[in-house]
Amino acid sequence: MDRANVNARRQAQSLENLRVENHALRTQLDDILELAHRNQSILARHQSFELKIIGASHFKELISYIFSELANTSDLDIVTLALVDPRQDLQQMLNDLRIDLQEFPGLLFVRHEHELQTKALLSYKPLLGKYQSHLYGNLYRSCAKKPASVAVIPLVRQNRLIGYLNLGSFCAERFLTTMATDFIERLGSIIAICLENVLNNERLVYIGLTDPLTNVSNRRYVEQRTLEEIARARRQSYGIACMYLDIDFFKKINDEHGHQGGDDVLCEVAKRIKAELRLSDTLGRFGGEEFVVLLINANLQDAMLVAERIRRSIAGKPFTLSDKGHCSTTISIGLTTVSEKHNLGEATAVAREMISRADRALYDAKRSGRNQVRCE
Structure with a gap:
């Protein structure tokens, strides 16, 4: 009778061990399935x-x-x-x-x-x-x-x-x-x-928006950007400034140094102008030897300082040409601003008038002797 009880207890213990092992295996399987689902x-x-x-x-x-x-x-x-x-x-x-x-x-x-x-x-x-x-x-x-x-x-x-x-x-x-x-x-x-x-x-x-020679923006891009910045200036209530720049006596550079020499000067002028601007500003070649700069969130005093830095950077150092020669030149700059108080009406009309005023100021700078900044 004692032996039968011992065997029964052993069988019961074995069954319990199997149940524990089975539960552990089921738990491991559930964990593996959960991990698989998560993965x-x-x-x-x-x-x-x-x-x-x-x-x-x-x-x-x-x-x-x-x-x-x-x-x-x-x-x-x-x-x-x-x-x-x-x-x-x-x-x-x-x-x-x-x-x-x-x-x-x-x-x-x-x-x-x-x-x-x-x-x-x-x-x-x-x-x-x-x-x-x-x-x-x-x-x-x-x-x-x-x-x-x-x-x-x-x-x-x-x-x-x-x-x-x-x-x-x-x-x-x-x-x-x-x-x-x-x-x-x-x-x-x-x-x-x-x-x-x-x-x-x-x-x-x-x-498609870049001038291939100077690697600055082309006219199409500047005109597009001007409209966008006029709208943004209205929303954020700040002023913008516009410069119209023209290399002085550029035809003489072409005549004396050839078109390659003229291209060298155009590229270096664009580089020197760009060096004086912020990333948020816009520089574009409008055609020939003319450039336009759009200064964001700038008043007349700020714009004058930038324009003078540009003028001095052009006049202050000779240009190295591809044929190993050198030449010097200057630049004339017309400047105008549009304050938040005057940024009114249709954006295209504001843009047209702003660039027109900068162009008139440039003409005044040319007529007054070149190598200078004039405002309107």
Whole structure:
């Protein structure tokens, strides 16, 4: 009888062990299924994100997806993007295309990758780990609260670095140096391709609005931009200024140095004018040796200072020509302003009258001896 009881107890214990083991296995299976469903959901979100950025045809659209959709898709606290822009051509083009970069505080521009102050970033391999200000401070400088851990992903196209996608989390364990980087490398590759694509699209638009010789805006763009800025000045209640500029005795330069010499002077004049302007200002070639400048949020005193700087920069240094010769020239400038009080009526009429007044002031400068600024 005792042996029967012992066997019964053993069988009962075995059954209990099986039930416990079965429950543990069911729990593990439930966890695996839950993880699979969660991973499937994450994969679906990432696929949706990738389709959106691949379908983006404009820079602003793509950047908006990166900063909003990527953060939500990957459950990130911080996303920044640093683009390499050695000559600030990219910023100038985006500004000329009326893309307000201030809408994206997480969008950064660096003149050279060495500005990022760490040799570790030059390997073109993703870097994961705890946030260290001396390594990653420049990449997250727009963030009031710094991340605890980061993933810095180089964006490379055809062996050329175009920028860095920078992910951040307030959780110190989110990005560890021991983690595999296959997924984020793929993400970086897709975003790099999309960036290259939209920037090429924007450049095609920009080329249609750019003077091919001097590489500043053409007349069509300036006229279009003038109407937009008049409307914006009304909404935000500020004044704008317009300069009409003409190179003095330009025909003589062509006669003495040939058309190539004239082209050299035109290009250098445009470069010197541009150097005195803000990114928000507009410079365009109106034709021949004439240029127009539109100064945003500027009164007469501000505009006079800029105009004088331009005049001195042209007159103060000889121009180096392609044939190794040199020549000197000066520029005459007509200036006018439209204050918020006088920005009234139809925008096209305001624009026409503003440019006409600047042209009359230019004529006055020419008639009074050239190499000077006159206002109307």
